[in-house]
Amino acid sequence: MKPSSFQMHKVNILLEYKELLSQLYQLCNRRFPEYNDLWQNLFIEKRSQVKWVKSLQPEVDTGIISINPTSFKVEALRFLIQSIRTKIDDLENKPINSLQLLIFVKDTEDGMIEKNFFTIFQGDTPEFKNKKSNLELEHQNNVNMIKSTLLNIKKL
Numbered sequence: 001m002k003p004s005s006f007q008m009h010k011v012n013i014l015l016e017y018k019e020l021l022s023q024l025y026q027l028c029n030r031r032f033p034e035y036n037d038l039w040q041n042l043f044i045e046k047r048s049q050v051k052w053v054k055s056l057q058p059e060v061d062t063g064i065i066s067i068n069p070t071s072f073k074v075e076a077l078r079f080l081i082q083s084i085r086t087k088i089d090d091l092e093n094k095p096i097n098s099l100q101l102l103i104f105v106k107d108t109e110d111g112m113i114e115k116n117f118f119t120i121f122q123g124d125t126p127e128f129k130n131k132k133s134n135l136e137l138e139h140q141n142n143v144n145m146i147k148s149t150l151l152n153i154k155k156l
Helices: 005-031 033-055 057-062 074-093 098-114 126-155
Strands: 065-067 121-123
Touching: 005 033, 005 065, 005 074, 005 098, 033 057, 033 098, 033 126, 057 065, 074 098, 098 126, 121 126
Parallel strands: none
Antiparallel strands: 065 121
């Protein structure tokens, strides 16, 4: 069954969110290069997620992959998009320290799981399940890296 226009709108909003996060992480890397490994990992993860979501389109169109209409609220994602835009503006125009930034990033990345962003797509193929599982694991590893970096900063 073909997805509804609302379902596709939901996917497009998710893509906008992930694209914006990848822009944020590029800017973070320029502003705080001492955490280059972290920013690069986060950037690569988001680009991988964007690429994967875009690659699912043919399978969504044919019904092999479905879109979960209850995965997340579009309004919540729009709020997060605005928060990221504000943080990008802050990074470009205001003094901000690495601790503040890392707390924002941790909260943002934790929110992806809390807000069910990983449940938007549903499918039964082994390839889909494997890729989704790998992306979730990569995400969790990066969240752990953020938390570890935060702990190290707080010890200083």
